[in-house]
Amino acid sequence: MFELKPMLSALWRNKISALLIALQLALTLAIVSNATVIVQDRLEKIARPTGIAVSDIISVTFMPVPVNYDMASAVAADLELLRNMPGVMDATVTNQIPLSGSGSASTYFTEPNQEIGGENANYYQTDEHFIDTLGLNLVAGRNFTRADFDVIGPNDTYEPRVAIITQKFADVMFPGEDAVGKFFYSGGDGKPREIIGVVERHLGAWPSWSKAGQVAFYPLLVTGNHKRYLIRTEPGQRDVVYKQIEEKLAERDPQRVIHLDTLSKKMAQSYVSDNVMVKVLSAVMTLLTFIVALGIIGLTIFWINQRSKQIGVRRALGATRANISRYFLVENTLIAGTGLVIGMAAAQVINHFMVNQFSQPALSMATLLICAAILLSVSVTAALAPAIRAANISPAMATRSV
Amino acid sequence: MIGYYISLAMRSLRGTPILSTLMIAAIAVGVGACMTVLTLNYMMSQNALAHKDDVLYAVQLDGWDPNEAADTANELPWQLTYQDATALLRSDIPTRQVAMHRFGFTITLDESEMRPFTADARITTADFFGLFDVPFLFGGTWNADADFSPVQQVVLSKATNDKVFGGENSVGKTINLNGEPFTVVGIIDHWNPSPKVYDLNNNPFADSEEIYIPFGLHRKFEIYSWGNTNGWSHSNEEGYEGFLQGESVWVQYWVELDTAAQKEKYEEYLTGYIRQQKEQGRFQRPLKFALSKPSEWLVLNEVLRDDNRVLGWLSLAFLLVCVVNAVALLLAKFLRKAPEAGVRRALGASRNAIFIQHLIESSCIGVLGGLLGILLSLLGLGGVRQLAMGRIDQIASMDWLMVLAAIGLAVLASLLAGLYPAWRISRTNPSIYLKTQ
Structure with a gap:
């Protein structure tokens, strides 16, 4: 019913052209499927929950000009001012801005004076407003109080007494146990830090870090030559508040340089290389599919013109007209199918190379089959218009110029 | 036809x-x-130092945690500790040598309407300009003694000089960094290698620094690096001095060795230095150091x-x-x-x-x-x-x-x-x- 025998012999006469189309589809499948896994991987990475109310937060970094600056009083006065601004929900002081790519990390242990077998965590020095400001979810224990808060100089030796940690860090340090009330230690050190609370999630400073989400917080202000604030605004008020902050802070104390950013922008900057990868690969995939489709259209038209007498x-x-259209569609499916089978093998080979040489994710059979199905439908769709046009060739063609 | x-x-x-x-x-x-x-x-x-690829070397020493190798491509920390950097500076084998790191200052001018701003700074020894072929527009670098003693001098980039002094020859003028007066001794011409081969720890495609400050000011200003500071051991000493003498790595180090003999001699010197430190209980890992050419350094740091x-x-x-x-x-x-x-x-x-x-x-x-x-x-x-x-x-x-x-x-x-x-x-x-x- 599909006239396979005459079709195959016709294809054999045009074997080079058919082969070229099959080859194009094979290469396209190999590229598209491998690009798809990379795009999927990066999109999943970017979409991970941060645990933070990113879109409502503004970050401020400031550096005072005078040498002997009273940082502790300045921070207290600034926070008071910021928290009383209309549209601001809460504000906190911090040593680093979350999700920004800058931060501090340390190695922690469950036993005193341990030196090997520790776990890494990103840490923040902040105050009791950090949970509300960041929009974190306290799942166990309690928040810091003013009594927990200490102020020290940049060169003082100091060991925090209490800490709040993320659930992820708690699970790594005390698997299967309730972390609240437990103690942990800095390397080679015997001074215990008590875990007083656990927050559900905080992705930390480096979203691409293998240990992202392992975070500890201490109620501490280390006075230094610059400090940072995080400000959470009422939903939708961020941009209004943003415009006022620099002026308000400068009004209170002009002797400093102030730098503002939104947390959304900081986060976008941290994901910038992933985002470039997603966009460039998507553009390549789209263009490639488009070009292959155009190629198929061009070649099908050419074949039909060549065979108009036979038609x-x-x-x-x-x-019937349907017979003619069907002939070209089946022929196209045959060629595309062959190409895609070759392409599936090529995709696996290339993926093997990508995984081993460039540490990219592995290609699953499901993704490969979906990509192949999409390309097959693109190929058939591309052949559709010329095939329908072929059916319009008049039987009178048979009588001409024979 | x-x-x-x-x-x-x-x-x-x-x-x-x-x-x-x-x-x-x-x-x-x-x-x-x-x-x-x-x-x-x-x-x-691109390798901005290709023309000096045979004579420049980034120095790495393995003074890391005895229990665990450093987590880098060649298992050596990218940077040196302050104490090792200042010790190596005493060697007279290299033609030029640079100890440096990233920092930042607020900039103000006396009796000026200019708004204060923060400038990216490089804290470095005087050889920086000669070693990396940085062209001067006016003046020159500070004297070598400013690398060891607190001398408040500064070299400005062309862009900073344009911004602060309207592009005139400002050698001898004073600007305030973090509120302290510094004398301008030189202005460099536009110089912006990309990738920034001399500092690949921070964004390798960032612009060059806006001001350059002598290496002898750490204690006076209690300067901490604005780049990466990595540590594995807790210092027992207190205060800023404790930080300087600690095992944290935060100083980038480059040497210029013009001949093979000079390089061999310097390798012997480094071996001797590590042996001597081992006797004092430091450098407990197997003796290892590396001298990498700029081209090798770019590959090692995976710029591409x-x-x-x-x-x-x-x-x-x-x-x-x-x-x-x-x-x-x-x-x-x-x-x-x-x-x-x-x-x-x-x-x-x-x-x-x-x-x-x-x-x-x-x-x-x-x-x-x-x-x-x-x-x-x-x-x-x-x-x-x-x-x-x-x-x-x-x-x-x-x-x-x-x-x-x-x-x-x-x-x-x-x-x-x-x-x-x-x-x-x-x-x-x-x-x-x-x-x-």
Whole structure:
């Protein structure tokens, strides 16, 4: 019913052209499927929950000009001012801005004076407003109080007494146990830090870090030559508040340089290389599919023109329009199918190379089959218009110029 | 003859506008995508110190945790501790040597309306400018004794001098850094190597620093690095001095060794230094250090990341698909015009002449596709620059070499694509076509 035998012999006469189309589809499948896994991987990475109310937060970094600056009083006065601004929900002081790519990390242990077998965590020095400001979810224990808070100089030796940690860090340090009330230690050190609370999630400073989400917080202000604030605004008020902050802070104390950013921008900057990868690969995939489709259209039209006499003869001998269209569609499916089978093998080979050489994710069979199905439908769609046009060739063609 | 072939080719291209446009577009898109990615990779692989590649070395010492190697490509910490850096500075073997790190200051001027701003600073020894070939516009560097004692002098970048002093020769003038007066001793000319081979810890595509400060001011200003500070052991000493004498690494170190003998001598010196430190209970790991040339340093620090390589290969594969596409279309086009070729053969044209004529036709497509491809890759680079949020502004641009490469690539691709179709058409038997006319 599909006229396979005459079709194959016709294909054999045009074997180079058919082969070229199959080859294009094979290469396209190999590229598209491998690009798809990379894009999927990066999109999943970017979409991970941060645990933070990113879109409502503004970050401020400031550096005072005078040498002997009273940082502790300045921070207290600034926070008071910021928290009383209309549209501001809460504000906190911090040593680093979350999700920004800058931060501090340390190695922690469950036993005193341990030196090996520790776990890494990103840490922040902040105050009791950090949970509300960041929009974190306290799942166990309690928040810091003013009594927990200490102020020290940049060169003082100091060991925090209490800490709040993320659930992820708690699970790593005390698997299967309740972390609240437990103690942990800095390397080679015997001074215990009590875990007084656990927050559900905080992705930390480096979203691409393998240990992202392992975070500890201490109620501490280390006075230094610059400090940072995080400000959470009412939903939708961020941009209004943003415009006022620099002026308000400068009004209170002009002797400093102030730098503002939104947390959304900081986060976008941290994901910038992933985002470039996603966009460039998507553009490549789209263009590639488009070009291949154009190629198929061009070649199908050419074949039909070449065979218009034969089509006329078939129509004169009783073939219906549907027969003619179907012939070209089946022929196209045959070629595309062959190409895609070759492409599936090539995709696996290339993926093997990508995984080993460039530490990219592995290609799953499901993704490969979906990509192949999409390309097959693109190929058939591309052949559709020329195939329908072929059916319009008049039987009278058979009588001309024979 | 070639002129005639070209005019024939243009006529033939106009004869089949849709097919020709498709082919030109395929080559253009392939070349455009390829050149966008290859330009980025090419710019990222530049070595601004190539002319001194044989004499400059980044120094790494293994004084890391006895229990665990440093987590870097060659298992040596990228930077040195302050105490090791100041000890190495005492050696007189290298022609020049630099200990340095990143920092930042607020800048103000006395009796000026200028708004205070923060400037990226490099805290460095005086050899920095000579070792990295930094050109001076006015003045020069500070005296070498400022590397060990607190001397409040500063070298400004051209941009900073333009901003603060309106571009005049400001040597001898005073600016306030973190509220303290510093005397300007030199202004460097525009100098902005990318990748920033001398400091790859921080963004390798960032701009050069705005001010340069002597290395002898750490204790006076209690300076902590604004770059990475990595530690593995807790210092027992208190205060800032405890930090300086601790095991945290935060100082970048480069030496200039002009001869092989000098290098050998310096290697012996480093071996001796580590042995001596071992006796004092430091450097408990196996004796290991590294001297890396700028070119090796760029590779070690993975400036060209895996993602960039993936994109490079992918874009070449993309171009390959475009070439295969062009082969199919050219074949279709040439075979359609086979009767014409048949007539030319019958009139005495040789197979070679037919072959050359069709190759020229495909290279015309290549040139047109290449020109369009350059436009597309400029568009692509603009897009990537936008996406990268200012991180790679310096490198997302094409130089003349890349423009030539784009046209070359396009012509090569279309010649490759035209090879088989042109051969095929030159082999057809003219008599078939003559009969059906």
